[in-house]
Amino acid sequence: MGDITDHFSRKEFACNCGCGFAAIDIQIVQALEILRNKICKPIVILSGCRCPAHNAAVNGSPKSQHLCGRAADIAVKGMRKDAIAKAAEAVKIFEAGGIGKYSWGVHLDIRDTGAVRWDNRKNQKRYTNGPAVDVQPLTPELEAEIQRGIERGD
Numbered sequence: 001m002g003d004i005t006d007h008f009s010r011k012e013f014a015c016n017c018g019c020g021f022a023a024i025d026i027q028i029v030q031a032l033e034i035l036r037n038k039i040c041k042p043i044v045i046l047s048g049c050r051c052p053a054h055n056a057a058v059n060g061s062p063k064s065q066h067l068c069g070r071a072a073d074i075a076v077k078g079m080r081k082d083a084i085a086k087a088a089e090a091v092k093i094f095e096a097g098g099i100g101k102y103s104w105g106v107h108l109d110i111r112d113t114g115a116v117r118w119d120n121r122k123n124q125k126r127y128t129n130g131p132a133v134d135v136q137p138l139t140p141e142l143e144a145e146i147q148r149g150i151e152r153g154d
């Protein structure tokens with residue numbers, strides 16, 4: 001039983017550096033609760049809020065949604081990253097936000113600047129604007145864009 005929603009508590013979203021910053025946006029917690037109930041499996045929060053120092057330490061984007069408590073890096077035991085990302089697409093606020101696949105799991109955020117998708121897994125580096133599930137192959141232009149920090153908008 002969580003203290004924000006049925007399955008999530010504030011402490012799960014606290015900055016991993018131990019600083020105590022845990023100002024997670026209630027909207028992303030509610031969206032994660034919807035996702036959790038869709039997949040019927042526990043969601044592990046790997047990273048929620050990040051203070052600027054910790055964000056820099058993990059090479060996060062200076063504009064990372066984690067800085068304002070609007071992002072969560074998640075993993076689900078026994079579930080493929082593609083399946084997690086696909087399930088997140090069915091949650092309205094994630095569909096309109098950011099969904100990124102990584103070797104460790106999936107980054108989700110509720111940015112309000114347009115939908116963004118990326119795949120940063122080894123040999124699968126792809127990026128696309130828009131909510132399409134099928135991502136475009138990475139072009140040199142997109143690669144440059146990613147290097148400017150979009151990939152780490154995460």
Ligand SMILES: [Zn+2]
Nearest residue numbers: 015017019051
């Ligand atoms: Zn911190």
Ligand SMILES: [Zn+2]
Nearest residue numbers: 072073107154
């Ligand atoms: Zn992230």
